[in-house]
Each structure stands twice: as structure tokens, then as C-alpha cells.
Amino acid sequence: MQRRRREFVQNFRVSRESFDYICDQTRGLLVKKDMNYRLCIPVQKRVAIAIWKMATGSEYQTISHLFGVGLCTVYNCVQEFCDAVIRVLLPLHVKTPDAPKLLEMATFFKNRWRAPQCVGAIDGSHIPITAPKEFPKDFFNRKGWHSVVLQAVVDGKGLFWDVCVGFPGRMHDARVLRLSSLWEVLSDGQLLGQQKANISGRQVGHNIIGDPAYPMLEWLMKPFSDTGRLTPAQSMYNFRLSSARSVMEMAFGRLKGRWRWLLKRNECKLELAKRMVLACCVLHNICEEHGDNFVEEHLGSWSDRCM
Template sequence: MDETFLLMLSNLLHLHNSLDPTTSLLSPSSSSPPSASSPSPSSPSSLLSSSSSAPLLFFTLASLLSFLATSKKGTNDSSPLSKKRKPNSSPSPPPSAHFSVAAFRALSADTMRDAHWRSLYGVSYAVFDSVVSNLRPYIAASNLSLPPDYAVALVLSRLCHGYSAKTVASRSSLDPYLVSKITNMVTRLLATKLYPEVIKIPSSRRRLMETTQGFEELTSLPNICGAIDGSPIKVRKVDRNLMNSYKCKYGYDAVLLQVVADHKKMFWDVCVKAPGGSDDASHFRDSLLYNRLFSGDIVWDKVINVRSNLVRPYIVGDWCYPLLSFLMTPFSPDGAGTPAQNLFDGMLMKGRSVVVEAIGLLKARWKILQDMNVGLNHVPQTIVACCVLHNLCQLTREPEPEIYKDPDENGAPARMLEGEKQYYYFGESLRQALADDLHQRLSSR
């Protein structure tokens, strides 16, 4: 028995013994002195038989029960497992006040809001406001129960930090289903309504000249209009029957993102059509860009003469892509070519570095791309939405975060297909002419 209770009981018995039963207020009707044969008031039997002790006994028992109940409660509270077992216990509520509409409105009035906005939503307030202005009519037409700007803010916070719908919902006191619905709506609008305005092939002469000149300053190679590369985007919840096709070369389930970037690390083409198990060459051949270039649908009005070869604007990629008249790749992935060819390869890969950096910036700004936590059906539009936001950041010269680095490329060189022979042989002639011209120009300096 607990020492504290024993001390309490001892004090009560001492009090009982100190009271005379003949004069005690506990037994006013008892007037005769006790006989010699009467049990001692201090004995346990007297506590049970003496009517004068009944109230004190009741008080003692009540105290005992109360003490035991309190002691048990205290023991349970101190148990490491008690917090898990208590039916009424719950985790501390999330700081939803910081994510409420009222807090959002207060932040928008802050004079230092750009710094806060970037930390919360990945973009400055000016970029955010531009996105909201473009999407507001479509969001308003959906009869959403939330203000359009607040809905966009919730989605951007999710894309920027990689939050799950459940996390955003708990912080904003919303239902996770509603957060998923808002995410799907906003990313779809970004991927469809804003994409044509923000991600464009450099078809105008002014922009084409600016792009080719930018690449030439970087590589000394003329008429480069873009750099192409692919990157796996990690996904979850892949159907077991499809897991083999989605397993990328780095060992996780993914879809492939293909982008073409200009010298400013802005994307002018985005494609998400292949599971992670596909290779870059197959993904490129299945893209709309390949079909348009292959069929001559895209015609760039800028042709130069290099050693009697007419060279139209072309894109550059690594050895995982096929060599074609409109796509230049290195002679050798291991530097086994001639001095002119190795020089060309080094400059080509320098031009290709802009797309690698662009993808690194994309994944650093929108961390959801590092581990997608949306349904597989909504993955492509979410990726494209992040590419749209990336271009807006580059266009407005938002601060560039530390680049996220993918593993080094280790794919096999792409093979030529039967239907590509004409473009391949023409590409071989153009590549050798460019290499010889580059070597001559740089050697004569």
C-alpha cells in the first residue's frame, strides 16, 4: 500500500483515539462510561462495532477509494503508452490559423510579402497575382466554395513543398478530398490555359535569332535553337500489373518527362507520355515534337551555310537520342573521336547543360516532382503545370534555388530506325561539317 495513504490513515486513527466517546460529537447519545470488557476504541473491531465510529469509518473508506482512484489515474497518465490508449486523447491541433483565409488575407497586405510569398508558395506576389488573374474566370465558373486566390495559394503550397492533400487539408481545416479536387482543377488549368501562352516554340524570327545567338555565345556552335533531355519523375500507387513498365533505370517507379529548353533555361516544349521503363529515344519518337520536326511541319526561317551544307536550326541532346538532321548528338560518349570531333562534343554538351540545369531548377522549385503524391492519372498535368510555373519564374527572373541533381546519365546510345536513314545520313554530314568548322575557327584564334 502507498506510504502516503498509510500516513493519512494513521492520522485519522490518531484523531479517532483522541476523541472521548462519551463526549464526542460523533456519539452524543452515549452517556455511560465504557465497561472493562468493552473493546478498546483503538482496535479495529471497535471501529466496526462502535456507532460513534461509523462516520469516521465512512470518511476513511471514502478517502481510501478516492485516493486509489486518483493514484490509478496518475499511474495511467505517467505510462508511456497511456497517450495512445486514452480514447479521448488527440494530437495537438495543427497550426491552421496560419493557413486560414484570414491569415492569407493578412499576408497579402504585408509590405514584405514577396519574401513570405516565396517561402510559402514558391513565387513572388507579382507572379502569384498574374496566375490568379489568368485562372480566376475559370475557377469562379466552377462554383468552388473557396476564393480563387486562396485556392491557387493552397495548390502552389502543395507543389512548392511537396505536401500531400492530407497535410494541406489539416493545416487549412479542409477536407482532403476538396484539396485533391482543387489541386486537380488548378493544375489542369495551368497545363491547358496557360501552357500555350508560356511554353512556345521559338518560331518568330526575333525570338529565334535571340535563342541561336544565346547558344552560340555559350558554345561557339551556330544555329542551335534548343537543348533536349529527359528526366524520371518518381510516382506512387502504380498498379502492380504495370509496375515493370514504370520501373525506371534508377530503380523506382516513375514517368518520363521530356523537355526542350532555350539558353535562358526556359522550356519551349514539354512532353509526358512514357512510363519510367521507356528510354529517351522512344519517348522522343512518340512525342508531337518529333512528328512535327520529322514531317517538316516546323520550319525555322534561318538557314546558314557551313562548308557547303545548308544548316537549319537544330536542337542538341546526348547520345541517348538519335542523330538526325534536326537533332545533333555527340560523336562519342567517351571521347574516342578526332580532335575536331571531341571539341564538337565538348561544346555540344556545354549547350546541353542548360536543359540539365533547367530540370534541376524545376525540381528544386516544385518539390512535388521529387516524389509525386497525386493520382497516376493526374501526374502528367501536374508535371506540365510545374513546367508552366517554372517558365513564369524564369521570365520574371525569380531567384534561382540550389539546383536539384538527378543521377548521371548512363543510358545506351540510341539506334537508328529504318525510316530515319535519310535524316541520319544528312545529320552525319551536318555534324561533321559543324565539327570541322568549329575546330578551324577556334584553332585560328
Template sequence: MEGEEEERRALVLLTAYVLLKRRRDLNNAHAQRRAEVQRRVRHQQHSFQRQRRMLMMMIAGGVRSDDRIRTRPWTTTRTTDWWERVAMTEFQPSDWLEKFRMSKETFLQLCDRLRPRLARQDTSFRLALPVEKRVAVALWRLASNVEYRTISALFGVGKSTVCRCVRDMCHAIVALLGPVYLQPPGERELEASAQLFLSKWGFPHCVAAVATLHTAIITPSDNASDYANPGGWLSVLTQVVVGGRGQFWDVCASFPGGTEPADVLQNSSLWATAADGGLSPASPPSFMGKPLRYVLLGEACYPLQSWLMKAYPEERGCHPVPAEPPRLFNRRLARALRSSSEALLRLRARWQCLSKRNDCGLDVVPTMILACCILHNVCESHGDAFRAEWQAEVAEAESPQPGHAPLPSTGVDQGRAEETRKLFCDYFQEQNM
């Protein structure tokens, strides 16, 4: 009897366990079903709101890329797959050049190079954006400087996603492409650049020009007065070195707009590199019968050095008129300095986030400037076309580039610098005769 009682008790316990397990499984299944229904409802609501925002923007004036309405068939697309269905399949070469400032071939190569830093894994909640779409979102921002909400509606992503795409791509460009497209030249590159300066600009024994670029910014939270440049507006000051091919060799983009260009130069790596002869072969080439290192050219706001030539001071008022050799030197120098001004103009015209006020934070702006300089070198080295109408857009920018006051010619290198500058005067005098 006791054995039968034990068996019945065990059977009752087993039955109760099975019933409890079945009830728990049913509850879990109902909870998962409710969660799935709620997730689908939220997704539909989000899609509806996004399409509604797109529709409202189309009604208000259409998607714009550069503050002008362009009558293209794809500008009225309201679906969130605009990038996959229209841009990647229907864009013509002129569309790629206009909207992304580069050819489709260069764009795809750029994506492949940045893939190690930009690729993301899918999660249980959403699919990761493809690298091509992330790069396209960021390039649209750099090329047009339009608001995040406009790009968000166009590509069907959130504004925070647009911000992350811009930040991530700029950092990836600096990390992966900077060592390739932005580095000091070797001896062959120096010699080729010197030949280009001589043949195109008529200035011998010169390999690069130093110039400055001011990028307008929003008012920073701290030390806003430091960012006021000579033009009276707030900016970040960038120093660039432009070679004979119109590409950048060195970029320093981290100084407030009120900083003197001479201070930027003396605190940059270029100063130490050039002073140690790093921009010239170990055996200096001959010039005017003397061994002389290659020189760089700069505006009057820079200090005169044996490796950095600038113009003679302009004589006015009661001072005597400068002799013909210095005047001739100044004219040839001004002509050669057009190499840097033209390169900066092409940079600002191609990437208009540098020609209009940039509303990104100060932690992003220097990296964005550096990334744009690298992208400039990428496009120039790949031979991508440059449109003249882009320069007209820069001419209409809110903030024209300010000028800097001349710096007196003083310093420990003054004697050698004057001797070097006189050699160039003699050269131009002989050529003129």
C-alpha cells in the same frame, strides 16, 4: 333557414381551414428552427474538431513546408483564417518566394488568368473558396510535396478540397496558360535562341536541347513493371525541349519510366515538326558556307538526325582513340547540354513535387508535370528570383535521375546527319586553331 345553415357550414369550413393552415405554418417554423439549431451544432462540432487537429499538429512538431521546422511567428497560428489574416497581410516578399516559389505580383496575375476556370459560386450550404486561396493551396502542394492533411490543417480546408484544388489548378494552367507560355517558337525566337546558345554555351546554329525527366510515383495498380526506369524505381518519363533562355518549348509527359527516350521522341509531335523543318526559317540560314537548318542537341540515348546532334561514341579498349575534331565536338556538346540540365534542376528545385515521390494517381501526375513546366516558364519570364538553397534540397531527394544507355547511330537519315555533324566538327576545329 336553409340559407343560414349554409352560411354556418361555410363559416365552420373556413374556420377549420384557417386553423389547419396555422398549425401547418407553426409546424414548418418549428422544423426550420430545429434544422437551424442542428446545423449550428454540426458547424461548431466541425470547427472544434478542425481546431483540435490543428492544435495536435502544432504540439507534434508544427506546420512544415519542406520537412524542416521553420521558426516563424506565423507557424503557430491555430485559427482557420490563417490564409486571410496572416499570408495575405503579413507575408514578406521572402515568404512568398519561399512558400509559393513566386512573387506576390506573379501570384496575383496567375489568379487573374485562372479565374475563369477556378471561380466557384456560393451555395446554400457553404461559401465558395476564393480563387486566391484555391491557387495558394495548390501551389503549396506543388512547391513542397507535403501531405494533403498538413495543407488541410494549415489552410483550414478538408483534404478532399486540397486534392480538388490541385487537380483543378493544374488543368486550368494547361488549358489557359499552355497556349501562351508553352508553344513552338517563331523565327525571331529561333534566331534569339541560336544567339544565346552561341554566346553562353559556345555552340553555334543550335536553338534548343532535348532532355528527359523522371518523376517518382507510387506503385500503379496495372502494368507496374512498365514504370521501372534504369535506376530501378518507378517513374513517369517526361521529354522536354529547352530553349536558349532556359524555358521549355515543348513538353511530353505521359510515358512510363521504362520507355526508351528514343521511342518517346519518335512518338512526340516534336519529331514530325523538326523533321519537316518546323524549327527553322523557311530559308535555312547559312552555316560554314552552306544553307543549314537549325539543330537541336540531345544525349547519347537519342537517334542522330540531321536536325538532332549527339556526341560521337566513346572509344575504349582496343579501339583507336577518336580524332581530335570528334573529341572537341563532344566537349562542346556536353557543355551546351548543360542548358537543359540546369533548366530541369531549376524546375525540380522550384516545384519539389517533381523531385520527391509523387503520391497522386497516374491520371493526375502527367497534368501536374505539364503544369509545373508552364509555371516554370511563367516565373522565368516574369524574372522571379531563384534561391540556390532550393538546389541543395533537390540534391537530397530520394530519387536521383537515372541514366540511359546510348543508342547506336542508325536510320535513314544517317548519311545527312553525319555530314551535318562533320560541319560542326570543322567549325570547332577552325575555332580551336
């Protein structure tokens, strides 16, 4: 039994329990009616086809032979599964925290990394794509390949609570932030300014932390520029910020370790690629929330190429 469980996770990157949960939640949108001379493909098989695609990055033709279905069927299963995950599971598993949740997240960051009032870490990651027909130069990133940007905010446990995907790879992280819905949500100060704490005589609200690419804002903290003249206090601040931000890198590592599709230059159209990235982020949260085993060798060498 244990061996079967391990093999299932190795093949599909999710536990059997998580797989069944995903099937149950998306069944209403994925179930099909039997035809007079043809039985429909069961929901479990449709989900398995889509998850296999995202877990392995295999070609559609390969998956078609593996599961004994037509090429168009594989493509439709992936599309419909992603749409169902975004419609049903995204609102349940990737959502803006309320006041009690913010307090819980801030307590976690403070206890673990001594980062007061921090409720998340933000960063961007590049997802490889084939050059789109329209404005391909916009998607050509600084590393020399075409991509879309995945901007994400994670809590101290590495769970995504805000995800934005689709901006061209050429775009700077700071501009992606300003154009994202997260900017609108946080800029008025209402969400993160609800529960302030006295820090060195100043009332400070909750904040998220980012790398030097981001602007310094009331709700967004970044490291001091290291000019070689940092004070001991500034150096300690940078150290704690860097330590807390490591949770973001770990989250991206586990995301791409599980869903190897995110590492491949994909043959699918741009809009489907965006939906697949969103679906992978939702699946990441489900796996983490359910305590699914993560196989370390899945990490591979993702980090340098796709950050």
C-alpha cells in the same frame, strides 16, 4: 516589405507578382459561386493550396489542416488548378517557336556557347510515381523505381518550349522522342529548315542538341562517341555541345528545386500526376520569365535520383 517578399517566395516558390498573375489568368475557371449557407473559397486561396502542394510535396492531410479546409477540397483545388493552368497558361508560356523566335534563340546559343544554328537542348527526366495498377512493370525504370518520363526542350535561357510527359519510365529516351508530338513537328524539316546557314560549305538548318541516347538526325545533334581516337576538331565539338547542353540540366534543377512535389513518390493517380508535371513546367516558365528569385538551397540533392 522585402522580408515579406522573401518569405512569400520561400513558401510558395513564386513572387507575389507572379502569384497574382496566375490568379488573374485562371480566375475564370477557378471562381466559384457562394451557396446560401456557405461562402466559396476565394481564388487566391485555391491557388495557394495547389501551389503549396507542388512546392512542398506535403500530404493532402497536412495541407488540409494548414489551410483549414476539408481533405476533398485540397484534392479538388489541386486538380482544378492544374486543369486551369494547362488550359489557359500552357498555350501562352510553352509553345513552339516561330521563325523570328528561332532566329533569336539560335543567336543566343551561338553567342554564349559558340553552337551555330542551335535552338534548344533536349533531355528526359524521371518523375517518381506509385506503381500503377495497369502494367506496373512498364513504369519500373533502370534505376529501380516507378516513374513517368518528362521529355523537355529548353532554349538557351532555360525556358521550356516543348514538353511531353507520361511515357513509362522503362521506355528509352530515343523511343519517347519518336512517339512524342515533337517528332511529328520536326521530322518534316519545315520548322527548323526555314533559315539555313552556310557552315563549312554546307547549308545547315536549325537544330536541337541531345546526349548520346538520341539518334543523330539532320535536326538533332549529339556528341561523337569517345573511342579514344577523337580528332581535336571532334573533341572541341563535343566540348561545345556539352557546354550548351548544361542549360538543360540547370532547367531541370530549377524546375525540381522549386516544385519539390516532383521529387516525391506521389500518392495521386497517374493521370493527375501527368497534369501536375505539366503544370509545374508552366509555372517554371512563368517564374523565369518574371525574374522570380530562385533560392539555391531549393536545389537540394535532386539531380542524381531523378534524371
